[in-house]
Amino acid sequence: MKLLFVADPLDTFKTYKDSTFAMMREAARRGHALVACEPHHLVWLRDGRVTARGARHITLTGDSHDWFKVEATADLALADADAVLMRKDPPFDPEFFYATHLLGQAEREGARVFNKPSALREHPEKLAILEFPQFIAPTLVTRAPAEIRAFHAEHRDIILKPLDGMGGMGIFRVKDDGLNLGAIIETLNKDGAQTVMVQRFIPAIAEGDKRILVIGGKPVPWCLARIPQGGEVRGNLAAGGKGVARKLSARDFEIAETLGPILAARGLLLVGLDVIGDHLTEINVTSPTCFREITDQSGLDVAALFIDALEGALA
Structure with a gap:
């Protein structure tokens, strides 16, 4: 099979811990062909198909540093790959969002995309838990500073985090004394302009x-x-x-x-x-x-x- 990986630049991979590299290595071991591109390489033109411009057809070298070799560079219509794997790391910013729409168009043209583009859009990584309240701690999602203060008054030890954070970015804990709660709300909430998730601290x-x-x-x-x-x-x-x-x-x-x-x-x-x-x-x-x-x-x-x-x- 021909597998197209839509991912971050290959030369940024830390192969000793990269899950996309692990996927590639196992796929290559089974004889599947590997192709890679970045989201900005995706192009659609009327009367054409969604295409990865200059997609890199690669083989793995086994070297921990120069870990891939580019065998060819050529345009590839996504529908001509057996599978397209969307492996671009967060953040889920506007460009990621637009990429999912191009991938959705590729699906209409016959491409098989994993994870499904519409499902990526419908499951924001922090808000998706709201569908399953039976498994989550007390949680608040709001743009209102007063709501955050009331939540802290009730639960006394809380975690605040932005909805678009990754890797632990922008996460704050406020204990019973409420120290710096106002400054943290200002930082994350931006005077009511930005939605925040607040959860009871889990020891x-x-x-x-x-x-x-x-x-x-x-x-x-x-x-x-x-x-x-x-x-x-x-x-x-x-x-x-x-x-x-x-x-x-x-x-x-x-x-x-x-x-x-x-x-x-x-x-x-x-x-x-x-x-x-x-x-x-x-x-x-x-x-x-x-x-x-x-x-x-x-x-x-x-x-x-x-x-x-x-x-x-x-x-």
Whole structure:
């Protein structure tokens, strides 16, 4: 099969931990052809098809630094690939949004896109949890500073975060004393111009913010617990968290097995659920990661599970 990866620039990949690279390596091992482009290479012209201009047909070298070789550069209509994998990392900014519309047009022309572009748009990674209130901690979404202050008055220890953040960016904790709550509201809320998510603080963050992968609607039986370090409240690896692979708990399975089939039916082949303690905190659909860390520590080949699911979806 010919697989087109729409991703960040290849020379920015940290292959020792990159999940997209893990997918590519497993696909190449099975004899699939690899093609790569970036979102800005996508073009549509009337009477034509959505095309990746100058798509790079690559092979993997096995070298940890110069890890790919460009065998050819040529335009590729997305419908002529067997599968298109949207692996552009967040943020989900206007350009990402526009790319999903081009990918949606490519679908109308016959392309098979994973994750489904409309599902990417319909599942903003922080707000998607609102559909499943039975699994989330007390949560508020608002643009009103007074609402935030009332939520803090009720719950006393809270987390505030922007809806467009990634990697732990812009996350604040305000304890019972309310220290700096006003300044934090001003920073995130921008005088009522920007919506904020507020959640009751979950003490179980000390045991890790668990990334649970769901592939083809089924939970991977190991997760990666990202444990805050050095007084941080954030467990994100990008914020210095320590990643420890663990087997899923009964509650983890309950959450993943409830959401998995629902999300898969909407065209989400790969999902990353974030769970702290017993509570779902995010549903990641744009470019879920942690393949390499889970595989390296558990021995479970997550990339093989993903390519199995991709091949099954294309059969």
